[in-house]
Amino acid sequence: MVLAQSDYPITVWDTNTKKEITFRYVTFEQDFDRLHSWMHQDHVIPFWNLDKPRAEYASHLKRFLANKHQQLLIGEIDGQAMSYWESYIVSQDLIRHYYDYEKGDQGIHLLIGEPTYLGKGFIYPLMLTLMKRMFEVPETKRIMAEPDIRNEKMIYVFEKCGFQQLKTVDLPDKTAMLLYCQQEVFESRWNAWIQGEF
Template sequence: MTSTDASAEDTLDLHLPAELVASFGDAGHDPAGAGTALARADLLDHVGHWGPAGTSEGAFHLVPVDVGRDLPLVARWMNDPAVAAYWELTGPQSVTEEHVRAQLAGDGRSVPCLGMLDGVPMSYWEVYRADLDPLARYCPVRPHDTGVHVLIGEETHRGRGIGTVLIRTVADLILAGRPACTRVLAEPDVRNRPSVAAFLGAGFRSAGEVDLPDKRAALMIRERAARESR
């Protein structure tokens, strides 16, 4: 990593063992088995209940992915050359399915969502617990830091500033929906200049570059204080 967050003195490199992550589920476990679903929802405070939110582009809503309904669309987006260059999930639908199902079958630390604009699916998002993610091995994180991955699926929505509007909206939704979260993080590929510019335009600041296993990333941070001071 070439540089780190300037506030690193009050952060920690947090990689939680499986036993500790499992304790989230133990607190909500019940004999009927509902505890697993509760734990999955609680790690990210019910992402599907955060919207809709009004934007200058229309009503926006994050809707958790339903594999049976949404997989063909997400797989098509992943095979768009502009997307494939950074997501590296090209190929048959099964490639995307494996990626999405791994999150849906996990403990809820990452939730794949469709971004719906006026009821039309037009983007794909992954909202994840950065403090429970491998990202925490490579840069300083704080408890409850929440990360986002995003792709704009339809070419007609690219290059018009819509990504900036929606990134700001999703960051606002995260900070409103997760009271314990003080920062929203993102780590776009440094080569993806439009994405980096969109995060900067959405109120994120650059905190340097990070060498991750699959890319050199621009570490972007949106502070809760920045949102509340607007």
Template structure:
């Protein structure tokens, strides 16, 4: 796996993103009934917001996942927790899995996304707020270092607010690479196509 990132082009990437966000596994993304025009509108709004930004993740040049980064202070999260300097929010949607999914792929994607976020100047903590019912992503989040802080009510969902500091992520990466515990291995199977 060789991951790179580029900015989402709301118009050019809309057909691809529409295919991803309308898949049944992406139900927690909240766009199952979206049209291509609706995807264009959503990502035009995100890219022009000044506080929310979407990136397409590529694996050896092939689109493989969508990540969004945002400032929690400019989001509905500001009403439910005390935002700290250095906080950055993140959403993640992995492309539909191929016929023979690669074990541990989603964990590797998440690891690459966290590494990118922690490379940004001033970032100290990554904040996520997946749907409280999305048990698969909660397991993945904890494997990568996120600490649950409790369920919060947001305008569109009940969400499990979780935080990952740089130190949490480093410790989780080290634990994932320890060969004596196969259940915490980056190569252990996690459903490719998870949404956060």
């Protein structure tokens, strides 16, 4: 399975928050300084461990941008970049060794970079919008996530969006809660959001 590289940017209007949501591709030139700054935010450091010097993070970002099995995205609210997202093909990722994956499984990582956007509920329309796009890949019937087990707020957000706990896994860089969301469960949560019953 190959992720389409022409899916972004996308812009949608969220009727609940009355905000315009955009996802666009990360570019090194446009986003390096922003991402390097976000990785040094106090709320990001414990769970991403990428608070590196500029040269070291530059190498990391270039390597990730060259990986054709994942997509790096900036999430925007009303045109303001405020979040970072990674969608990836599970069959090409380390996580495949930790559960019985299916060919079409995709995974997701994310962070809210700008502190002023924390705790305001914007993560829900962003998450749901991106998941909807990921499920448009015909082979994808399930999306996986593996947040740090200490990140209780993030686990709550995932579960609110339809993810269920599978098991705890010891990854090289963290102990994670492996979560999964089936497409039909997502559709139920999406409809609840659209109808204002989330």
